[in-house]
Amino acid sequence: MKVAVIGGGPAGCTAAYKLCKAGHEVHLFEAQDHVGGRTSQVQKEGFNLGSGALFLMGGIYPRTNAVIKELGKYDELxxxxxxxxxxxxxxxxxxxxxxxxxxxxxxxxxxxxxxxxxxxxxxxxxxxxxxxxxxxxxxxxxxxxxxxxxxxxxxxxxxxxxxxxxxxxxxxxxxxxxxxxxxxxxxxxxxxxxxxxxxxxPPKGMGQISDWLVEGSTGLSLHLSSPVEAIARQGQGYRVTANGQSVDVDKIVVSCEPGVAAKLLRGLIPAESETKLKECLxxxxxxxxxxxxxxxxxxxxxxxxxxxxxxxxxxxxxxxxxxxxxxxxxxxxxxxxxxxxxxxxxxxxxxxxxxxxxxxxxxxxxxxxxxxxxxxxxxxxxxIASPGHYRTLNSLHAEMPEGICLAGDYFAHAGVEAAVLSGERAANTLMGKPS
Ligand SMILES: Cc1cc2nc3c(=O)[nH]c(=O)nc-3n(C[C@H](O)[C@H](O)[C@H](O)COP(=O)(O)OP(=O)(O)OC[C@H]3O[C@@H](n4cnc5c(N)ncnc54)[C@H](O)[C@@H]3O)c2cc1C
CATH class of the missing domain: 3.90.660.50 (Polyamine Oxidase; Chain A, domain 2)
Structure with missing residues (x-):
């Protein structure tokens, strides 16, 4: 199976890692010139500053811990x-x-x-x-x-x-x-x-989790500085366009923020689903x-x-x-x-x-x-998970067309664990495995 993953934050990197591990051909598209999304590190004058996420929270991050263990990095935390x-x-x-x-x-x-x-x-x-x-x-x-x-x-x-x-x-x-x-x-x-x-x-900061995932994704085609501009149907699969170049794939994980997902999926998903993505707080x-x-x-x-x-x-x-x-x-x-x-x-x-x-x-x-x-x-x-958020957002999974899965922390609320869990779930769904 050939899969495009759109967005290289912890959700997309986890999906890419799981799909590569199962032997699939994976193209990961990331808009920035580095992976990590809101966990990225910024180097300045000898400082290694976290642009976003600060820490993992031990036993309440079971999926993140499991993935870091699989990658052989758990003892480095x-x-x-x-x-x-x-x-x-x-x-x-x-x-x-x-x-x-x-x-x-x-x-x-x-x-x-x-x-x-x-x-x-x-x-x-x-x-x-x-x-x-x-x-x-x-x-x-x-x-x-x-x-x-x-x-x-x-x-x-x-x-x-x-x-x-x-x-x-x-x-x-x-x-x-x-x-x-x-x-x-x-x-x-x-x-x-x-x-x-x-x-x-992680010793080099939270951004290192996505770096570890990419390093562990054997055979991954990583497209950095490649914001995806369009997704269209192509035969039984989809055509993904970034930087004016297209890649045809069988399936897609859309793991960028929900407003961007809504734009990319316009016409492929019901208008009601587009609204839920756009209105996510x-x-x-x-x-x-x-x-x-x-x-x-x-x-x-x-x-x-x-x-x-x-x-x-x-x-x-x-x-x-x-x-x-x-x-x-x-x-x-x-x-x-x-x-x-x-x-x-x-x-x-x-x-x-x-x-x-x-x-x-x-x-x-x-x-x-x-x-x-x-x-x-x-x-x-x-x-932000206001009352009712979880039900509204999670109903989206059942509304996606065949071969497209969404991932991102917003299905729960901000947190690397939510992103990792959603990325793993999207990969499993595309592979027909139970989550
Ligand atoms: C200040 C701050 C502090 C935080 N503290 C913590 C913490 O201590 N612990 C914790 O667990 N979490 C924390 N978080 C939350 C954590 O950073 C997020 O939960 C996590 O980054 C979400 O991962 P994600 O992959 O869903 O989304 P993101 O990390 O946002 O990644 C989405 C990626 O999609 C890319 N993208 C967007 N559009 C496109 C496109 N068209 N084509 C290709 N790529 C695209 C973006 O560039 C980005 O890299 C914090 C966040 C912030 C901002």
């Missing part, structure tokens, strides 16, 4: 302890471990009544039925109650304080949008799997890497700071050298300041950069002027 300060509205700080949810309960803001309420809420959750997989949109759809938002659910089950000091810091870091924009389905599932959380990063997103060739805080007791209660303009500050040492040149440091979405629409690039520099010194202490400040700003940054 670098663990990250993510010691964290939760910063109160009045500047008070509490130390927690980001990947150990129970450590949040030790914060003195909680009295015994709060702790019992939260523990009881969590216990009830553990004993109730759930999706069982935080990144499987098909499973999450079954627990996505369209009348409930994460904010309403969290206040009801964890209480106001639990919401302010646990749900806000977590989801402010992971998704950076107001809690009432989100379905509660994923957070409930994280609670059920909290004991599996652990953070890790994304948040505006920005993060800034504030870079120092000489580390101003080599002894910082924590590597992450998250605001509690009401989010500030930023949702997280992260010391990159602690996340994976290769991120910075020897003796250097970079701080990633990850912005909360709502204020961005009124902020210029310069305002975002200036606010990032002032957040860094507020959080980690005095520092000389940074050597440089790099802004990554996305008009469509993270796919």
């Amino acid at each position: 670098v663990g990250w302890d993510a010691k964290t300060h939760i910063i109160d509205a009045d500047g008070k700080r509490y130390t927690v471990d980001f990947d150990q949810v129970l450590s949040f309960l030790k914060m003195p803001v909680f009295n015994w009544g709060d702790r019992i309420r939260i523990a009881w809420g969590v216990l009830k959750q553990l004993l109730s039925k759930g999706a069982g997989d935080c990144f499987d949109g098909e499973k999450l759809a079954k627990f996505d109650d369209e009348s409930d938002t994460l904010e309403a659910w969290s206040e009801r089950v964890l209480g106001k304080k639990g919401t302010n000091y646990i749900t806000y810091p977590y989801m402010g870091f992971l998704y950076a949008v107001p809690l009432h924009w989100l379905s509660m389905s994923m957070f409930k599932t994280i609670i059920q799997q909290f004991y599996k959380l652990a953070l890790a990063v 994304y948040s505006e997103y920005a993060h800034v890497q504030v870079c120092y060739k000489k580390n101003p805080w080599p002894d910082s007791p924590v590597s992450v700071a998250l605001p509690a209660t009401k989010l500030r303009d930023w949702g997280a500050c992260v010391l990159q050298s602690r996340r994976h040492p290769d991120a910075v040149p020897p003796g250097g440091e970079a701080v990633g300041v990850y912005f909360y979405t709502p204020p961005l629409s009124n902020m210029s690039d310069d305002e975002i950069r200036a606010e990032a520099v002032s957040a860094v010194t507020e959080v980690f202490g005095k520092a000389p002027d940074p050597d440089f400040v790099e802004l990554f700003r996305y008009r469509r940054g993270l796919s």
Whole structure:
């Protein structure tokens, strides 16, 4: 079978890897001059900056772990302890471990009544039925109650304080949008799997996952700087055109963002499916890497700071050298300041950069002027799972024409695990294998 994979982020690279492994002829088309999509690394003045994704989340990333193990790279992953300060509205700080949810309960803001309420809420959750997989949109759809938002659910089950000091810091870091924009389905599932959380990063950063997948794809034809312009029917199969050149294939995985997929598939899929792809929600997103060739805080007791209660303009500050040492040149440091979405629409690039520099010194202490400040700003940054999202998006799979499968994190919500799972599923469907 000859297959075109359109889009070389983690979803497309996984699909290409699985198809090559099964002996199929695969052409992977990527618009950029490198694979990795929103996990790509950017090299500048000795720094290896992540343009997007920061970490893998241990046992709640089972498909990603399995693929990395298959590639023989699992032992290379670098663990990250993510010691964290939760910063109160009045500047008070509490130390927690980001990947150990129970450590949040030790914060003195909680009295015994709060702790019992939260523990009881969590216990009830553990004993109730759930999706069982935080990144499987098909499973999450079954627990996505369209009348409930994460904010309403969290206040009801964890209480106001639990919401302010646990749900806000977590989801402010992971998704950076107001809690009432989100379905509660994923957070409930994280609670059920909290004991599996652990953070890790490939030694060269998250972009290395796609590089590993491509290296492991024997026989792959990789077309970089090749944005696909058109897909048309050709005999029993399809003709894919990029850079004015066409390749005829039997089947296709479309693994680019849903708006682009909608354009490429116009006329091949029902108008209703095109609308679902076009209307898939994304948040505006920005993060800034504030870079120092000489580390101003080599002894910082924590590597992450998250605001509690009401989010500030930023949702997280992260010391990159602690996340994976290769991120910075020897003796250097970079701080990633990850912005909360709502204020961005009124902020210029310069305002975002200036606010990032002032957040860094507020959080980690005095520092000389940074050597440089790099802004990554996305008009469509993270796919957002609002109530009802999972059901709407996952109904698309059944609406695709013979020989075309969609892949991408947006079937669940942003996350490398969602992308890998969707890429693997698309490859299996094209090969007629059960997922
Ligand atoms: C700031 C930020 C922080 C994040 N943090 C994390 C994290 O810590 N952990 C985590 O797991 N996830 C994180 N994510 C999410 C993660 O990056 C995504 O879930 C993942 O990259 C999605 O993979 P994908 O393959 O579905 O899409 P993408 O990575 O977006 O890849 C799509 C690819 O398609 C290509 N493309 C588009 N149009 C065409 C065309 N016409 N022809 C050919 N190619 C095309 C694009 O260039 C791109 O390479 C983060 C994302 C951002 C932005």
